[in-house]
Amino acid sequence: GQNIDQPTEMTATEGAIVQINCTYQTSGFNGLFWYQQHAGEAPTFLSYNVLDGLEEKGRFSSFLSRSKGYSYLLLKELQMKDSASYLCAVNLSGGYNKLIFGAGTRLAVHP
């Protein structure tokens, strides 16, 4: 089966840095995505990693280690609007390139 694990909830302070971890065990791997989702809305794309290493995009960075089945999303200079759920998703190889999601991490940013 497919297994993608993330912490359920995290809290952080405005202006701080937070790291959201994701571990996965899947039958096939063709990249890992991070999405942000506000309550009642569709997920929006944040990052994509297919090779090991760090991808930086403004205040957001994402890291991948394929050998460890591990990724993290790093959010810097946190803002109140960053309060949302962050979804880790694995692109399965073969077939239709299905995207399988972890349970998501609800991040609450406090003043």
Place this chain on the structure above:
Amino acid sequence: GAVVSQHPSWVICKSGTSVKIECRSLDFQATTMFWYRQFPKQSLMLMATSNEGSKATYEQGVEKDKFLINHASLTLSTLTVTSAHPEDSSFYICSARDGSVGTEAFFGQGTRLTVV
């Protein structure tokens, strides 16, 4: 980025009736679309993969006779919840990709279904 439009945004229906949800890719052709279901405070659970011109591929545990999927064209997929029951109340969301591996999935706005 590419746009995926989902309609309706919300719907309330009576038990036993059927509800159709549409998912359209507005500015790209999507050979494959995906249908997800999301319960409150939970993640997206993949229900099925919708394939243009052929039968949908359902995930284990998803009743294909209850959740009918039709991918009529390269820009339209529909999900019909048949004989809806209160336990079918959920947030249904579709996604599509403009390309192959590595391209981000664009999501529709989602449909909040409430069965009373």
